[in-house]
Amino acid sequence: MKMTQNRAAAVKPAAAGRMLGNRRWKRLKESLPWLALLFPAILVVFLFNYLPIYGVLIAFQDFMPGDPILSPLTRWIGFDNFVRFFNDVQFWPLMSNTFLLCIFGFIIGFPLPIIVALALNALKSKRMGKVLQTIFTAPHFISLVVLVGMLTLFFGRYGLVNNIAASLGGERISYFLESGAFRPMYILSSNWQDFGWSAIIYIAALSNVDPGQHEAAILDGATRFQRILYVDLPAIMPMVSVMLIMSIGGLMGVGYEKALLMQTDGNLGVSELIATYVYKQGLTGIPDQGYATAIGLFNSVINVVLLFIANTTSKRFSENSLF
Numbered sequence: 001m002k003m004t005q006n007r008a009a010a011v012k013p014a015a016a017g018r019m020l021g022n023r024r025w026k027r028l029k030e031s032l033p034w035l036a037l038l039f040p041a042i043l044v045v046f047l048f049n050y051l052p053i054y055g056v057l058i059a060f061q062d063f064m065p066g067d068p069i070l071s072p073l074t075r076w077i078g079f080d081n082f083v084r085f086f087n088d089v090q091f092w093p094l095m096s097n098t099f100l101l102c103i104f105g106f107i108i109g110f111p112l113p114i115i116v117a118l119a120l121n122a123l124k125s126k127r128m129g130k131v132l133q134t135i136f137t138a139p140h141f142i143s144l145v146v147l148v149g150m151l152t153l154f155f156g157r158y159g160l161v162n163n164i165a166a167s168l169g170g171e172r173i174s175y176f177l178e179s180g181a182f183r184p185m186y187i188l189s190s191n192w193q194d195f196g197w198s199a200i201i202y203i204a205a206l207s208n209v210d211p212g213q214h215e216a217a218i219l220d221g222a223t224r225f226q227r228i229l230y231v232d233l234p235a236i237m238p239m240v241s242v243m244l245i246m247s248i249g250g251l252m253g254v255g256y257e258k259a260l261l262m263q264t265d266g267n268l269g270v271s272e273l274i275a276t277y278v279y280k281q282g283l284t285g286i287p288d289q290g291y292a293t294a295i296g297l298f299n300s301v302i303n304v305v306l307l308f309i310a311n312t313t314s315k316r317f318s319e320n321s322l323f
Contacts, residue, residue, distance in 0.1 A: 059297045063290035081294035090277065098273045098299075101259075102251050105187045110247055112195045114240060117202035118228050133203070136196025147193060148261040151185055152176070177266030186262060186271075201243070205236040241320035249307030252299055274299050 055069065059082075062075040085091060116136060123129040142150075154160050155175040162172040175181040209232060217227045256275035263271045274295060282292030307322075315321040 056293060056297055058290045059294035061290050063293075065287055065289060081291045082298060084291065085295050085298065090272070093269070094272060094274050094277055097270055098252055098254060098275075101183055101186065101273065102254055104183060105190060105254075106247060106251060108187060109191045109195065109198075110244065112191055113198035114202055114236070116195060117199040117206060117236075118232055120199070120203060121206045121232060122224055122228055133196065133199075136199065138196070139193045140197035142193060144258045144261060147189060148258065151189060151262070155181070155185060174266075176262065176264050179267045179270045182262065182267040182271050186258065190258070202236055202239060205239045206232055209235045237318075238320045241314050241318055242322065245307065245310045245314055245322050248310035249303055251306055252302050 057069050060076060060078060061067075061069075062077050062080075063069075068074070120129045120133055123132075139147075152159060156162070157172050157174040161175075166172055175185065213231050214227055217231055222230070252274070254273060254275055256273065256279045259271055259273050259276050260279065263276065278292045278296045278299075281287070281295065282289045311321050311323060
């Protein structure tokens, strides 16, 4: 009798395990079409985001273009490229130029999409809201080359602003040669191009707000502004926290393309960024790709540190975090 009970007890876990395995296999089969759709995106991310990480090794080598990354002849130099960058006379100007451009852009660019999303959501005419959203989003699809060309048409020596100034008796000024004009032109044009696109995610979050909360607030006598402040804003705060963490994590990740297109001899003192310096060191003149990779890796490490600090701070003071 005891032996029979022991066998039954042993069979039950085995049967339960088989049922669990069958259930997982069935769920996997049902998910195969969606996994097939997801596979191209995973492949692209692997090829362009993870596979190139292998090349980071040249930051620790005396690397020349054409050399194999790993071979018996590879000359490992440790952190010499990093030390060289830290001792470079360009180090502090590059750090300050990049940080100031990014922090001013962040201060203006982060709250702007939130304000726009809240304003569009509060409009009585939903048709007008959709029209405005389309107008605000359209600049996102303008290429950087075209955008800089537009800036030239407006702020070049013979652009619209100078033509108006000259007609009023003023002097023509080439704003691209003025170091003080680079940051305002760069930051404001970037925010103009991206604020509508960035607002989409907040508009999507606002669409999930329960209309009953607004109806209750109206019955309590809340004004439109009070409903935005006490109903809409708290509803999107989790999304705001996540986007804030991601924005801080990429704070120093400004690209080189637009800065390089706007760069002139007159504004070089403020327009030379870490990204443009990496581009010039790694791809122009006599390329020093190991040195350029070390600078880029250093910049990425700063972003990772900022990401962890932002995530830890958000987790401590709220319930929202990335990990």
